[in-house]
Amino acid sequence: MPELPEVETIVRQLDRLLSGRILRGLQVRDPKLAHLEPLAGSLAGTRLGRIRRSGKRVILPLEDGEAVRGWLAVHLRMTGRLLLVEEGEPEPAPARLCLELDRGRLLFADTRRFGTVDWLTGPAELAPPGLDPFDPACTPAALAELARAARAPLKSWLLDQTRICGLGNIYVCEILHASRLSPWRAAGNLELAQWRLLHREMRRILRLAIKNCGTTFSDFQDSRGLEGSFGRMLQVYGRAGAACPRCGAIVQRETQAQRGSWWCPGCQE
DNA sequence: ACGCAGACCTGTACGC
DNA sequence: TGCGTACAGGTCTGCG
Numbered sequence: 001m002p003e004l005p006e007v008e009t010i011v012r013q014l015d016r017l018l019s020g021r022i023l024r025g026l027q028v029r030d031p032k033l034a035h036l037e038p039l040a041g042s043l044a045g046t047r048l049g050r051i052r053r054s055g056k057r058v059i060l061p062l063e064d065g066e067a068v069r070g071w072l073a074v075h076l077r078m079t080g081r082l083l084l085v086e087e088g089e090p091e092p093a094p095a096r097l098c099l100e101l102d103r104g105r106l107l108f109a110d111t112r113r114f115g116t117v118d119w120l121t122g123p124a125e126l127a128p129p130g131l132d133p134f135d136p137a138c139t140p141a142a143l144a145e146l147a148r149a150a151r152a153p154l155k156s157w158l159l160d161q162t163r164i165c166g167l168g169n170i171y172v173c174e175i176l177h178a179s180r181l182s183p184w185r186a187a188g189n190l191e192l193a194q195w196r197l198l199h200r201e202m203r204r205i206l207r208l209a210i211k212n213c214g215t216t217f218s219d220f221q222d223s224r225g226l227e228g229s230f231g232r233m234l235q236v237y238g239r240a241g242a243a244c245p246r247c248g249a250i251v252q253r254e255t256q257a258q259r260g261s262w263w264c265p266g267c268q269e
Numbered sequence: 270a271c272g273c274a275g276a277c278c279t280g281t282a283c284g285c
Numbered sequence: 286t287g288c289g290t291a292c293a294g295g296t297c298t299g300c301g
Contacts, residue, residue, distance in 0.1 A: 113278055
């Protein structure tokens with residue numbers, strides 16, 4: 001479910017509310033997460049450090065005095081949610097994992113159970129798989145260089161997390177529309193000026209989405225169960241048959257690399 | 270280097 | 286109302 005803006009929304013909220021709190025215990029409630037079972041005893045009493053994002057993962061550092069014991073890396077995939085439950089409140093959804101805190105608890109709920117939680121012990125594992133869109137090293141020239149000679153369609157190219165990380169189907173569709181580029185166009189064929197435009201629109205759209213706490217398409221909610229409002233600003237995603245807000249042509253949907261692609265044939269080429 | 274199918278899971282929306 | 290089907294924001298593996 002969540003892409004960069006949704007993960008960023010969750011991370012900012014969790015960092016504000018949880019950083020510095022003490023972990024009292026960890027309950028593994030889904031056998032698919034049994035690999036975390038051995039941690040349950042040893043992590044009790046550790047303190048949550050500054051919570052951050054790596055690609056689409058939520059990183060929860062667990063500290064012991066000055067030393068970092070390790071990091072819990074949560075990937076929410078399609079339906080994962082991290083829900084903060086106050087002392088005495090009922091749990092709003094069945095949880096796969098429960099972090100008991102000094103007061104209240106943090107639940108990992110995930111209907112489709114695609115999400116993953118890993119225990120990382122080395123900084124190398126923390127690095128995102130590709131270039132983060134807000135990394136200063138992510139420049140139009142760097143993107144052009146990465147895509148040199150790539151024959152893959154832009155849509156698939158941008159979705160590959162080992163190049164740019166954090167984009168998913170919704171934002172790629174929106175970014176391509178804003179950049180007037182067709183999802184079918186080969187990534188290696190762009191002029192530098194088009195990479196500049198794409199780069200600018202990518203950052204603009206992601207910033208705007210973060211400001212609006214992400215997109216709630218079907219089931220994204222933040223850690224207190226609230227919904228993001230960027231969904232109202234979508235120009236093409238999920239809008240097949242509607243008029244393009246920019247040129248009035250009819251938005252098309254077509255399957256591309258097994259995923260839906262929405263775009264406007266009137267103004268994207 | 271790429272596209273594609275299938276896998277992992279469950280819920281929802283829609284047509285009949 | 287009930288049933289079957291298609292589809293879903295992500296990513297991995299294996300095949301051609």
